[in-house]
Amino acid sequence: MLNLTPKEITERSALRINPAKTCQPVGAMYAALGVHRCMPHSHGSQGCCSYHRTYLTRHFKDPAIASSSSFTEGASVFGGGSNLKTAVKNIFDIYKPDIIAVHTTCLSETIGDDVGAFIQDMDIEDGKYVVHCHTPSYVGSHITGYGNMIAGFIKYLSKSTGKSNGRLNVIPGFVNPGDMRELKRILELMNINFIMLPDTSGVLDAPMLGSYVMYPPGGTTIENIEAMGDSPLTLALGELTCETPANELKRKCGVDYKCLPLPMGVEATDQFLMELSSFSGREIPYALEEERGQLMDILLDAYPYFHGRKVAIYGDPDTVLGITSLVLEMGMIPKYVITGTPGEAFTEKAEEMFARYEVTDCKAKASADLFELHQWIKNERVDLLIGGSHGKQIAKAEDIPIVRAGFPILDRYVHSYMPLVGYRGAIRLVELILNALMDRQDRDCADEDLEMVM
Amino acid sequence: MSKVDRIIDHYSARVYKNRKLHIIEKTDDNHEIAANTRTIPGIMTNRGCCYAGCKGVVIGPIKDVAVITHGPIGCGFYSWGTRRNKARGDENTKNFVEYCLSTDMQEPDIVFGGEKKLRQAIKEVVEIFNPDAIMICSTCPVGLIGDDIHAVAAEAEKLYGRKVIAFSCEGYKGVSQSGGHHIANNGLIRHIIGTEERAPTKYSINMLGEYNIGGDAWEIERILKRIGYDLVANIPGDASIHDIAKAHIAHLNLVQCHRSINYVADMLKDKFGTSWLKVNFIGVSATIKSLRDMARFFDDPELYARTEQVIAEELAAIQEDMEYYKSKLKGKTAALFVGGSRSHHYQKLLKDFGMETIMAGYEFAHRDDYEGREVLPFIKEDADSKNIESIKVEKDERYRLYLTEEQYERLRKEIPLDYYAGMIREMEKGTIIVDDLNHYETEEMLKVLKPDIFFSGIKDKYIAQKAGTLSRQLHSYDYSGPYAGFNGAINFGRDVTMGITTPAWGLVKAPWKTQPILKGQLQEVV
Numbered sequence: 007m008l009n010l011t012p013k014e015i016t017e018r019s020a021l022r023i024n025p026a027k028t029c030q031p032v033g034a035m036y037a038a039l040g041v042h043r044c045m046p047h048s049h050g051s052q053g054c055c056s057y058h059r060t061y062l063t064r065h066f067k068d069p070a071i072a073s074s075s076s077f078t079e080g081a082s083v084f085g086g087g088s089n090l091k092t093a094v095k096n097i098f099d100i101y102k103p104d105i106i107a108v109h110t111t112c113l114s115e116t117i118g119d120d121v122g123a124f125i126q127d128m129d130i131e132d133g134k135y136v137v138h139c140h141t142p143s144y145v146g147s148h149i150t151g152y153g154n155m156i157a158g159f160i161k162y163l164s165k166s167t168g169k170s171n172g173r174l175n176v177i178p179g180f181v182n183p184g185d186m187r188e189l190k191r192i193l194e195l196m197n198i199n200f201i202m203l204p205d206t207s208g209v210l211d212a213p214m215l216g217s218y219v220m221y222p223p224g225g226t227t228i229e230n231i232e233a234m235g236d237s238p239l240t241l242a243l244g245e246l247t248c249e250t251p252a253n254e255l256k257r258k259c260g261v262d263y264k265c266l267p268l269p270m271g272v273e274a275t276d277q278f279l280m281e282l283s284s285f286s287g288r289e290i291p292y293a294l295e296e297e298r299g300q301l302m303d304i305l306l307d308a309y310p311y312f313h314g315r316k317v318a319i320y321g322d323p324d325t326v327l328g329i330t331s332l333v334l335e336m337g338m339i340p341k342y343v344i345t346g347t348p349g350e351a352f353t354e355k356a357e358e359m360f361a362r363y364e365v366t367d368c369k370a371k372a373s374a375d376l377f378e379l380h381q382w383i384k385n386e387r388v389d390l391l392i393g394g395s396h397g398k399q400i401a402k403a404e405d406i407p408i409v410r411a412g413f414p415i416l417d418r419y420v421h422s423y424m425p426l427v428g429y430r431g432a433i434r435l436v437e438l439i440l441n442a443l444m445d446r447q448d449r450d451c452a453d454e455d456l457e458m459v460m
Numbered sequence: 461m462s463k464v465d466r467i468i469d470h471y472s473a474r475v476y477k478n479r480k481l482h483i484i485e486k487t488d489d490n491h492e493i494a495a496n497t498r499t500i501p502g503i504m505t506n507r508g509c510c511y512a513g514c515k516g517v518v519i520g521p522i523k524d525v526a527v528i529t530h531g532p533i534g535c536g537f538y539s540w541g542t543r544r545n546k547a548r549g550d551e552n553t554k555n556f557v558e559y560c561l562s563t564d565m566q567e568p569d570i571v572f573g574g575e576k577k578l579r580q581a582i583k584e585v586v587e588i589f590n591p592d593a594i595m596i597c598s599t600c601p602v603g604l605i606g607d608d609i610h611a612v613a614a615e616a617e618k619l620y621g622r623k624v625i626a627f628s629c630e631g632y633k634g635v636s637q638s639g640g641h642h643i644a645n646n647g648l649i650r651h652i653i654g655t656e657e658r659a660p661t662k663y664s665i666n667m668l669g670e671y672n673i674g675g676d677a678w679e680i681e682r683i684l685k686r687i688g689y690d691l692v693a694n695i696p697g698d699a700s701i702h703d704i705a706k707a708h709i710a711h712l713n714l715v716q717c718h719r720s721i722n723y724v725a726d727m728l729k730d731k732f733g734t735s736w737l738k739v740n741f742i743g744v745s746a747t748i749k750s751l752r753d754m755a756r757f758f759d760d761p762e763l764y765a766r767t768e769q770v771i772a773e774e775l776a777a778i779q780e781d782m783e784y785y786k787s788k789l790k791g792k793t794a795a796l797f798v799g800g801s802r803s804h805h806y807q808k809l810l811k812d813f814g815m816e817t818i819m820a821g822y823e824f825a826h827r828d829d830y831e832g833r834e835v836l837p838f839i840k841e842d843a844d845s846k847n848i849e850s851i852k853v854e855k856d857e858r859y860r861l862y863l864t865e866e867q868y869e870r871l872r873k874e875i876p877l878d879y880y881a882g883m884i885r886e887m888e889k890g891t892i893i894v895d896d897l898n899h900y901e902t903e904e905m906l907k908v909l910k911p912d913i914f915f916s917g918i919k920d921k922y923i924a925q926k927a928g929t930l931s932r933q934l935h936s937y938d939y940s941g942p943y944a945g946f947n948g949a950i951n952f953g954r955d956v957t958m959g960i961t962t963p964a965w966g967l968v969k970a971p972w973k974t975q976p977i978l979k980g981q982l983q984e985v986v
Contacts, residue, residue: 007558010589020578020580021562021563021581021585022536022563023560023562024540028533029534051631052507052509052631053631056506056507057534059919060542064918069920069926073504074505075502076501078633079633092502096503097502099472099475100502101504101900113600113601116570116605117604143532144532144570215968216927346533377559396541
């Protein structure tokens with residue numbers, strides 16, 4: 007496995023090997039699936055749409071619908087305006103969504119299609135909507151695309167009537183439906199009237215009830231996206247993912263926003279709850295304190311099995327930072343922390359955490375890739391890998407246990423239903439980490455050292 | 461209303477008019493079907509793009525070549541490790557199938573051109589991996605900004621003293637993956653096949669269009685080796701570029717996937733005189749027929765005898781399992797929608813288990829895959845197909861014919877030599893054939909035809925399953941396999957049986973949906 011990866015690290019300026027990111031449009035497609043009765047639409051050649059649907063379906067094990075402008079060479083030369091017009095007509099006609107969310111591709115961006123102008127020229131039935139955002143694949147990553155699509159919805163739909171509705175806007179980072187469900191549960195426990203955009207719970211973790219529905223009950227409604235303009239505050243969960251849309255709402259409707267880290271681990275969840283408490287003026291209920299206490303109980307019971315263990319974490323910036331924060335709280339050492347998504351803020355934030363917990367010799371890098379991470383590991387090993395499916399090659403090559411967390415997870419089931427956020431999410435991640443490490447200890451130890459009680 | 465009309469009835473007039481030409485109910489053997497034409501924008505097609513066909517399908521599986529995707533990161537990322545084209549490296553053969561190499565183009569590369577970055581990426585590939593050969597596959601923006609990847613490749617070839625081959629397979633070319641297959645085929649003929657030599661043996665053959673999904677090629681190779689064939693190259697599954705380079709020495713080419721590799725088969729015939737035989741190693745009876753047709757080509761008593769002996773032994777080994785799975789699957793109906801060959805091939809395997817195909821369709825096939833190669837002269841070229849280069853090759857000095865003209869003419873009447881009869885002829889009357897089946901039609905088809913199993917891909921798998929129909933992927937075999945040959949048939953039978961019999965199907969409906977639980981109570985009112 008990965009036998010061609012040399013231990014010796016050479017400087018690369020052009021070649022990306024085994025990336026830890028993908029392109030903007032798939033993030034945009036994911037965000038659009040979190041809007042109720044929305045058809046995500048890829049303005050480009052068919053392959054993009056096909057790849058993105060495939061990838062999302064493989065991660066969620068649920069249908070990911072989307073349509074394409076199906077560019078041919080002709081459209082690439084003469085522009086995709088007529089393709090988009092035909093597409094929108096056919097989509098409303100055949101698939102009957104309430105809203106079409108168009109995102110661009112490197113193809114339509116490179117030829118300079120003015121999608122906004124195309125949409126303005128369309129005859130759109132009352133009560134139906136077409137929105138768009140720009141997602142050139144050669145800028146940022148799928149994380150950028152996710153934020154841009156949310157901003158696109160806000161730009162087209164959110165309105166300020168000048169009268170506050172008292173509701174809290176929540177923009178979750180690029181997380182699973184299971185996380186969105188957990189965030190909503192917490193918000194409900196806090197008795198907060200909120201609007202969450204996007205919300206893929208009930209869409210990409212839809213139940214098997216014996217019939218297929220194209221638009222399951224989940225997803226943020228258009229009405230609610232409109233109403234976001236009247237909220238007094240937006241919480242953007244995931245500082246490196248959600249600032250673009252929060253800022254768009256501020257710009258358009260004057261709604262203030264706060265960027266918080268993804269609520270993963272103890273402190274980040276504490277911070278989230280305290281923000282909720284300060285917003286609502288209500289105390290944090292015992293139910294949540296109980297969950298926090300359970301998490302603390304577990305950390306204090308099980309520390310001998312993870313304390314001081316070295317871990318490499320890779321994936322999307324806010325998720326990786328969230329996991330890093332939890333493992334530091336656990337007393338583990340986040341030896342390598344990487345994301346494929348560009349942006350030095352990631353590195354700075356990771357380094358701040360290293361400093362706060364006084365761990366030394368840890369490395370953080372944005373715009374990194376799994377090839378480089380593997381080379382680091384070849385030079386100095388870790389005890390555990392945490393990230394998406396693509397790390398399994400390194401895990402196998404180096405015989406290191408792996409915990410799957412983040413995106414994409416193509417080779418396991420159930421993950422999309424379960425949370426990583428909140429205290430409960432932390433409890434789950436701690437269990438996954440413990441099981442990986444303790445299973446390894448059981449597997450590797452001598453017979454006489456196999457402990458019945460641990 | 462006919463079954464076809466019930467499937468497409470709700471379309472608007474324009475869409476109906478278009479789609480009507482792509483869907484037929486079989487009444488006789490002479491149907492014409494529209495294929496390889498543009499998908500209507502907005503229609504949720506399963507089709508991919510030219511890059512997917514070139515890099516993802518044909519080029520990607522060649523194991524000891526460093527394939528660089530020149531473009532933004534997505535295309536390379538999505539085609540990394542997702543197709544299940546298995547490959548094994550060894551001390552002499554580097555295995556790049558585990559790697560994703562990309563130039564990860566950024567905005568300045570789009571604005572100022574990406575050639576400089578590509579040149580540097582090639583340099584880095586050489587320094588880090590020192591591969592025997594390098595290939596470059598371009599993505600949409602590369603063609604639009606005019607990067608001359610062929611010039612960069614030619615320059616790098618000189619500079620580094622190894623093959624560097626460029627493929628202009630931008631996603632917008634053609635109407636589906638199919639254009640990419642053609643572009644890749646052209647590259648194999650132009651730059652690779654015939655560039656290395658070895659002496660042929662008595663039964664030297666190539667296998668073309670076998671991708672080793674789930675290890676299919678290894679199962680086929682096992683059988684062929686048992687009989688005594690000398691497999692020069694399996695193209696491209698688990699192939700070394702050095703094997704492909706010698707492919708011209710074979711006496712016969714076997715064509716498994718007609719759609720994706722027929723250009724290479726044809727060009728090898730024109731250039732080197734090698735005939736090709738349409739085979740199908742999916743299904744027990746189909747495998748046996750293919751083996752017998754091959755023996756017929758070589759017409760050697762020893763080979764006939766060995767072929768029959770191996771068939772008998774293989775059959776004996778799987779008989780009990782075959783009977784068992786047949787008892788579970790007999791009478792089940794299936795709908796198939798896969799790329800450009802499997803929808804045909806798998807009908808044979810289903811038949812081995814007593815299953816019936818009631819609908820079959822191709823995602824990106826051409827008319828000849830449906831109707832047979834005799835329609836080739838009558839297929840009208842449109843603007844989209846004209847954009848894919850079709851190359852004419854000259855006779856090579858190594859051109860030679862294995863059969864005399866007389867033998868050739870006689871054999872053509874007995875076995876599918878340089879010929880494919882297409883899928884429609886082998887289907888039963890009353891079955892439905894669909895080209896480029898889309899999401900809407902899938903939903904309607906499931907309601908109208910009610911197949912027991914829908915064999916398709918990942919994008920529609922869960923749509924069918926949510927609607928209560930078992931769906932298994934025939935692109936990826938749901939991460940199982942091999943399904944080819946004798947042992948593969950058993951794997952397939954096991955997997956489908958498992959899908960049908962898994963207990964959860966019987967638990968989907970909650971009991972309170974069918975049984976009353978609330979009990980009324982009579983109370984005396986005082």
